[in-house]
Amino acid sequence: MSDDATGPVPHAPERGIPEDEELIIEQAPPERRSRWAVMGREFLRAPWTAKIGLAVILVYVFVALFAPLLTPYGESEIVGMEFEPWGGAFMLGTDNLGRDMFTRLIYGARNTIGIAFMTTCLAFLIGGAAGLMAAAVAGWVDQALARIVDVLMAIPQLIFALLLLTIFGTSIPVLIIVIAVLDSTRVFRLARAVGMNVAVMDFVEAARLRGEGLGWIMGREILPNILPPLVAEFGLRFCFVFLLISALSFLGLGIQPPTADWGSMVRDNATLITYGDITPLLPAGAIALLTVAVNFVVDWFLHKTSGLRDEH
């Protein structure tokens, strides 16, 4: 596959079509650019919203990855009195048990983003595979999968999640699996819809006639062509999953104490609001900022890939 893998050429290439000079139908070969160079150039041309969004996401990822280095205390270490004010040893005060608010905010990024990311990945694995299969096989497989998904989608998501978590317990693996399964229904719908548009193309039929198996048709013929909308959907779904986890934590069925998590931090410190202290709004603000940032980037990406171009 690499450039140096060329074998000996048996005979000289017969270039072009013998015809008059004037009529040679040839185009200049397009300039070859590496994928990274193209991406870099695209980024420079992106609107400012997308740049801000991307910067915010990078900061979040950085903070999540290096949480232990950035924080002065341990994640669930009780370091002071309850509800201490901002300043001094505690930049953002302490929470209802006397843990450092700043430390927990940073660890919260790690836990909440990490879990939301894993959940979204799993949701895409399940929903994407099922959607591609429905598109590639069609017929009764498609019907069966679609009806199962309809049933799952008919039950309100939050209520269903609460119900399942109450049944199966609230450990983190259970949380991830339950939310991923519920969210995969949306991914399935999208993957199936865009996959169907590709599955009817002649090149897919050509692959079938060649005798290719289902895996090749799904993974090599259809998937690369529906990747852009799926990537955009990944950003959106990540936001929803993130919000759902926060909501569940706020309701007490999400990430369990003493793990730091933005949703439960809002709940635990909510009483401070009554006294005009904005500390509980900080984790809420962190959630809001990330969601907005992701949406900025997704918007830009959708705009780039959907063919909605500015008219010049």
Place this chain on the structure above:
Amino acid sequence: MSTERETDMAASAPAEPLLTMRGLRIEGFADEAWHEIVKGLDLTLHRGEVLGLIGESGAGKSTVGLAAMGYARPGCRISGGEIVFDGQDIMALSEAGRRRLRGVRVAYVAQSAAASFNPAHRLIDQYAEAAVAHGVMSEAEARREAVELYGKLNLPDPETFGRRYPHQVSGGQLQRAMVAMAMACRPDLIVFDEPTTALDVTTQIEVLAAIKDVVREFDTAALYITHDLAVVSQLADRIMVLRYGELVEEGETRALLEHPRREYTRRLLAVRTLRKEEETGAGNVLLRVHDVSASYAGLVTVLDNVTVQVPRGRTVAVVGESGSGKSTLARVITGLLPPLSGGVMFHDEPLPPALANRDRQALRRLQMIYQMPDTALNPRQRVRDIIGRPLEFYLGLRGAERERRVRELLQMIELDPDAFADRYPGELSGGQKQRICIARALAAEPDLIICDEVTSALDQLVAEEILKLLLRLQKELQVSYLFITHDIATVRAIADDIVVMHNGRVVEQGTKAEILSPPHHDYTELLLSSVPEMDPDWLDGVLAERETLEEESPAGAP
């Protein structure tokens, strides 16, 4: 009826042309930069004159046609030159001013009527819309005129025709309904943008005749845009040959056809003259389709007792208009549509009817090339992987061995391996894409290739190169072709044997010499006589001939 207004105007300014373009430049935006599509074109059109604009795709002919209405497509802009319509510089007009011209004094007939009509409204409502909106006539008047025009354009039941929705009429009828709509305000100029390209030859001739009649009757000036010199020479008084946004040659139709000055024009004229030399002696039978009947979902019978044979190393052309079942025949042979009865013998062994039951060797020996090279290649795979996959899949070639064979195949289809192996299909022209499809089929080392209308989506000159390539490959590799097409000229170019299909039945079959020389079956005759010829009198001649035939025998042609 409308000629009064026009003669008045013509009388007041006898010498002044209706439309002039001087130094017209139009740019299009692609790959982050503006490129010139039309490079300083001059054009003059007099009242009542029909001017043909001809060229292959990318010549800028449609862009010029739209510019005649002061319109540039999204992503395009008119960057220089002037467009004067009836003494008015339309680029100097406001957008509202231009809108007043469009539909009333300049009308446009698009290539695909099916995509241009709103499927949710009745034809007559759409007919009346522009005229009423522009205040040219009242709703009732418009409807009355519509019926009259439908009659002139030979549409069935003109009284009630307009009450139908676009999907309820055939493609040819829809195209004529669009011509009627363009005529609604009796414009001075109509721009016809490839109005017959998407139609079967048998339908094309009806639409051409209708257009010719009305344009003559109302003495309307027209810009007729097409890639087919034979078609345009039936209508045009004058022809301009365009290439890459520049004028190649311009002249009176007859003069241009008789004495083309430029090589490019000569090549356009020579199109459809490619002939495959007669080969003697049929080889043994490679593929035999016997007594096949097939239907979709058991509802409509699309194939009715079809028997076709393909000898080794020869080309069998299956001819017929759309709906004749020729593509369904390909689906039956490839196993995509198991037949209701009958079967397919390949190498004297029955092929399993369903694709899933065929073994890899059977699949390898039977390859297919599609009509639309754009959709037949996966846009996310490089040429190397597109051609390399069958090598890997059928022949187990890997690594350097596979790479060597890919390069060999690219050379066979006359593309430079160094320049093309790394490209994506989006970086290829239509003809190059089709060559890659051919290479992909050849990679499997097949005995039979089914070619489904492989040239009908291509420009004529490009199509001819593809046909030459297929002929050469057949000679070198002794591969058989089952060539599905609606175009008799293509059949002449490539076929050894011909099968004529109509409504799912084989009407006539035999060697090329047998089928193409009289006496013909009625339907074959209709197909043959509908192929446009490079003769300005061809259309009138054929129509007159058909009329006399009809008078002689009232049952007449189908």
